[in-house]
Amino acid sequence: MKEIYDYFKQLTDISEKDWLLFYSKLQHVEFPKKAIILEQGKTEKHLSFIEKGMIRFFKPRLDQDFTFAFAFEKSFVSAYDSFLTQQPSTYNIEAMTDCVLWRITYDDLHAIYENTTVGDRIGRKVAEDIYLKKMKREIALLDDTAKKRYLDLMKEQPKLIQYIPLKYLASYIGIRPQSLSRIRRQIT
Incomplete structure (x- = not known):
């Protein structure tokens, strides 16, 4: 309370x-x-x-x-x-x-x-x-690339990246899980 x-x-x-x-x-x-x-x-x-x-x-x-x-x-x-x-x-x-x-x-x-x-x-x-x-x-969904949306998410809401399954994160930023996996490989 x-x-x-x-x-x-x-x-x-x-x-x-x-x-x-x-x-x-x-x-x-x-x-x-x-x-x-x-x-x-x-x-x-x-x-x-x-x-x-x-x-x-x-x-x-x-x-x-x-x-x-x-x-x-x-x-x-x-x-x-x-x-x-x-x-x-x-x-x-x-x-x-x-x-x-x-x-x-x-x-x-x-x-x-x-x-x-x-x-x-x-x-x-x-x-x-x-x-x-x-x-x-x-x-952001209208203007930004999927990669930028993911990077912004990492910066602004690290809890999302840390605790939420990738399939939900991918859906949230408007892409398929396979595309999110590719983006994650590119930035690491």
Whole structure:
């Protein structure tokens, strides 16, 4: 819980009263490695904070899943588009390791927005952070070579390279595993 409080304190000052209200709405949930946290076709009902673990977002495909995002400890995770619209998700969210999450429901989060002085501000800053990361990734997929995307990934997110299977990394940067193997051989 301290990690969530520290995360909020980085964004803005949060009063003890507001923190206690937010804290009272959190639910502790654990998922084993490979568990599907949210299945395609189901509606996202939670915004979660990862205390422990790694998560991947993917579109299931017959030939090969398409991994398009990862989330790590000390960050928020959600099928955010489904969460905001309360419509079914078009992708899966999977625990890549054993995960410990702290979750708040859609309704409870909106009550926080209504009943605290900083809820809206924190929500906006979290949404802005998600948006900026998403735009940076989309531009890289359009502009950069696969090799550059992999090198940038090594520099910016070494956890990905260290802990995530190559088939997921390849999918994430938009190439086949064989192409990623060639790139890795070229740079070592």
